[in-house]
Amino acid sequence: MCLIILNKNGVNFNRQKLTAVKAELISVNADEILIVAPYVCTMQKKIVYVLVLMSCCVLGITGLQLYWNYQNYQTTVRNYQTAANNALDQAVNRERKLRQEEIISKVRHWLADTSFINIECNINNRDSNTVFTIQDVHPRFLEDTARKVKFFQVGLSKFTQKLRKITPAAKAIFIDHFAKNILKEDIKDGSIYYYTQGLGDSITQAFDENKLNKHRLSNLYQKELRLKEIYSPFQLNPTTIPSKGFFQTSKVNASLKAPFEIQLVWASLENPNNYYLKEMKWLIVTSLLLIGITLFCFYYTIKTLFNQHQLVALKDQFISNMTHELHTPLASIQITAEALQKFAPDPATRENYLNIILYQTQKLTALTQEILSNAKLDSLGFSKADQIAINDLILAVTTELKLADNINLKYAPNAISSTFKGNQTHLSRALSNILENAVKYNTSAAPVIEIKIKEYQKGIEIQIADNGAGIADEFKEKVFDQFYRISTGNVHDIKGYGLGLSYVKKVIDQHQGTIKILDNHPNGTIFLINLPY
Template sequence: MKRKYIYILIGLITSALIGLVAIQIYWINSAITLKEDGFRNDVTNSLIAVAQKIEKLETINRVKKHQHGQAIFKKRANTIRESFNTKNETSYDTSTVFEENGVKYKISERQQKQSDQVLYQKSIQSVSDKGQFGFQFSMGSKNNFNIENSYSDSIYNYKENEKSILIDEILESLYEMNRFREIKERVENIAIDSLIKEELANRGIKTEFVFGIFDYDGNDVLRDDTLKNTHNIRMSGYWAQLFPNDVFDTPHFLSIFFPHKTGFLLKSMWMMLLSSIVLLLIIIWAFTFTIQTIFKQKKLSEIKNDFINNMTHELKTPISTISLACEALNDKDICADDKIKHNYVGMIHQENKRLGVLVERVLKSATWDKTDLKLNKENFDFHEILKNVIDNITIQITSKNGKIQQKLNATNTLLKADKVHIINLVYNLLDNANKYSPNKPEITVSTANSRDGIVLSIADNGVGIKKENLTKIFEKFYRVPTGDIHNVKGFGLGLNYVKAIVDKHQGEIKVISELGKGTTFQIYLPFDSN
């Protein structure tokens, strides 16, 4: 896939992801707003219910104080009823005066015997600051059929009058009480707190709150003693008027504030929020993984193409040499000369061997990073094999007018490791130092003991490596980009092999490089990797 199409695909996926995230955030915000509106309605309804209960409780308490007035109705009515039951022919004249609940009562009864009948008279009078009321009736023994009707009418009128007086007294008492009492005397903190908790709990709101009572100008007239600042309560937006039926009094408002409202709302929505966040994270992770996979595949494709180009370049020379040698051997004149023939056969053998080595290196690279790579460990002197490798490569270095310097300072040089792989490791590092130092290579090989092992350092004055490429040089088939120029032979397997061998021996490798000034490889190998 071309890089342009990859970027277009990434742009489309990114746009879709951003849009999806934006929609998700908008949906979550809308859900939170809806939850806040429901919370506000529940709190407002709770405060209104609290205000109504407070007003009802106050009214009930005042009415209870006048309940004993009901005894007046029963007591006086019984008096009338009993008077009608007294039907004898005795003459008498009685009068009773008493006062009850601020009302003066006078009951008069008179019975007089006449020639042919008994005349009965009775009157009841009540006097209060509301006015005066009274009634009187009389009947004879010949008119007994009218007694019950007169009795009922009398009782009814009397009760209606007494009820009117009682209701007037209650209303006046409520008005006078509310008119002269302050709000602090009419409500109590404990009662309000209990009522608010009850109403909020009935609506599923169980979180900490503080409340206060304010007048029309916003001054707090009643609040919790532990509160120093009531600004948050006053500005919370949750309020209800206390005693809304008071016509002439200054209005007071009950306001409430929730310090942990946001936490309560989020807690009530945690399942929805958690699922949304998890889904978003999964989508973002999948998007990131997809992009990484695309770039990784693109990188592998580029590495594959570079490997094919390098492999073609490496194989081209021996194949061409073998081809020319074979053509030469087909010439009868050359075949007649045994010396020339032997040279060409030796050339074919040498190039064929070189091809075999190249193919073997490629095939073996597949097992370098596998756990089943077995090491044949043995004890050997590290300095000894190091000097042998240096001697073998010195010819190549001196051919470029270069030099190699040795600083073998390690005193304990006995290693237990795979000798063959260690030799190849050192050779690869020295070969790279020589190849990437185009003009008069200056290579320094040094050793030292550290942490129960040996530290090998190989420094050169070559082209160096860019910082962005340092983390990639140990990847298989990776070569530092040089465009289409292939003046340095290789497959990008050498450093990958070095890293694999160091890891198998439980060692460490470090690279220090500066572009244009050279590179230093530092390798730590333990005396015994077991």
């Protein structure tokens, strides 16, 4: 970690001081570990508590939504079935009343027909009410010849006269009273009373002939369903057994002679589940959307928490690495400065010590400059006013790299005359970072770096390939995250801070470009950069 400074004679300079500095650095590192470890454990516990609490909330909200939807589904289906049954009851009653009115209308006609029924009236004594009688004009049996049915004026408030002979007005009042109050109640109960043989036979025949009108019942049922806001198609008394996709109403007796005769009617409608989905589809969609948003927010929050936790760990690792990098030059500067202060070295040794101080100071300056560049890029961005020629840019960047030993650099400039606007300083530094990484992390004895550029319609493509160990697929996106370094346990043989590729990504993004990592065959990595004009 610290440099051992030797004088010209090879004598170990200030060995005790150097040992003390090493011990100090080690102790500082241990303190950092002791401080960071409880903090990380506390953060993990807090994240677990938050996740448990959020999970309970999300499960509760989702459970309530599902329970509410289920209850709403049951209520809707139950109301649908009840409404369909009630609508059929009401439609059958209305259709039955229409048939009853038709029979009553016929009876009115028969009573008014003097060739069929004879209606007479009389009073028994001065104080008695008018008594009406009806009799068949043409009795069918001999015993009915002298048979007359008497009707007393009971509750006939409109008729107050005392008559011994029927009049047209009195006959009309009697027929109306007979139809509305007597015959209607008889028919309503399903009964047929033989007031006269002919009238009774005619009413019986009318009952038999007046069958259920299914077409009329269907129209009435449809109207009743519409009043209940049900628009489902239906069938009355379907000939085939309804499948599971349909709902069958309760059976209703539609016979005029009910309860003495049975004529069942029922309806087959679409399944309540289909009706529920049609009627409540927007409510269901909204509910599912809310559940989906809640689950997405839960997932996003968990992801953010883990990302934050990972970022904290990366920052801790960065601080630990940076602490080592700062302590090393500072310790060297301190030791060298104390040597200059306490001893009187000869000019050559003094010059050597000053060079050490200058070198370590430059190292600190470069380190802080790299951190400040990243911070400035995050907050302020940069201008892109330079006209950049890509060949000149790459030649300038590779100049220093060519000076290094054992580097086989392959680059043949293309005849690209087009220029684009950008920031030459930041682009140069970004390309330098990629090239330096290609050398730094290359385990080959003879590093090979190949640079290719080509022009396409909308911009320029830059390929930087090396023959190093390569980057696993799982890390190809993560290496662009700030502070991220590929995990090798607690051992980092190669110094780094996790800032280089993060800086590269930010610079390319500022130029509205793209960068991605590909595999180089048989081994190594390709950085593919696209910069638009």
